[in-house]
Amino acid sequence: MSIRSFISNQKSNGVLTVVDHQQLSSNTTSITFRGLNLNEHGFYLLYVHGVNTSGGNLITKMRFNGDSTDSRYYRQRITADGTTVAGARTNDAGISSVDGNENIFITSFIFKTSSNTPIVITFPTRGDNLDLLVSEYVLTYNQTTNITSIELNSGIAGGYAAGSRFVIMRLV
């Protein structure tokens, strides 16, 4: 299998290309990627290296088109914390959770389902040493409109610390 076949798909026969990129110079509550077009692009890959210096638990919510109404979203997660495996289905837009003063790495694959609603598969990993934690989240949104903006909201004032990085890519 060639490298090209790892990073291309049949639709575009292309390569992953950065759409937008932000590295924070100061603590920030939320960031928004604008000018998107999920219907046309078909797929986005999001990468985040978040730093939570707030001291409290930080849940990142992914909001489409500025829609902050949690009841339009559902998430299912599975989390491994030591020998404890836990799952939960929640009526909100969460895609990851990180404890205070820890790092989080997020990789999200953003598609539309055959019913034209967005679906997001996310692999968050957080912490280090005895706090290492592995999760998988699936997020759904019950609207069929095109997605033109994606917001990542920490829910904490200045929750994403300076240095946090956010990259969104698509196939070109």
Place this chain on the structure above:
Amino acid sequence: MSILSNMVKRDPAIAWSVVEEKILSANATSVQFSNVNLERDGSYILLVNAINNFNGTLGVSLEVNGDTTSGNYYTQNLTANSSTVSSARTNDHTITQALALDDPICIFIHISKLTSNYAHAYCRSNSGSGSSIKIWAGAWVHSGNTTNVTSIEIVGNQANCFKAGSKFTLLKGGF
């Protein structure tokens, strides 16, 4: 060291580019990438597409800088083997397993640094195929070690466990 100086600002125009691709011409126990500089490049993605040459359960580990002491690493895993789900946090460097001879070993590994400056990786992999397919998700950290990463190694715990033809591809991140 500040958070910003720990986190290398990346070129936003580049996503991933290949550093090196290794295809085994003979069975091997380990594969090493030595043209590595994590502080310069910011992040790496390592794709493993290997075949288990050991007739039994094979443990596959991620090592950096030639540090073979498993106690210098921590991992957290989450595995699903049919209806059995389990997890563990372990003071070692195992990132996946293969269960039987000729099982495919496909691993996605992302390597970067935490703000503590420890090397960190997250991995997604399968082991087995068909009716024996198994999921292994994991996180990995080179604990207490803040030196730059200048080599990356994938190591099996059985001699010549990676069959000839196995492929290992290292990409450097634009993020």
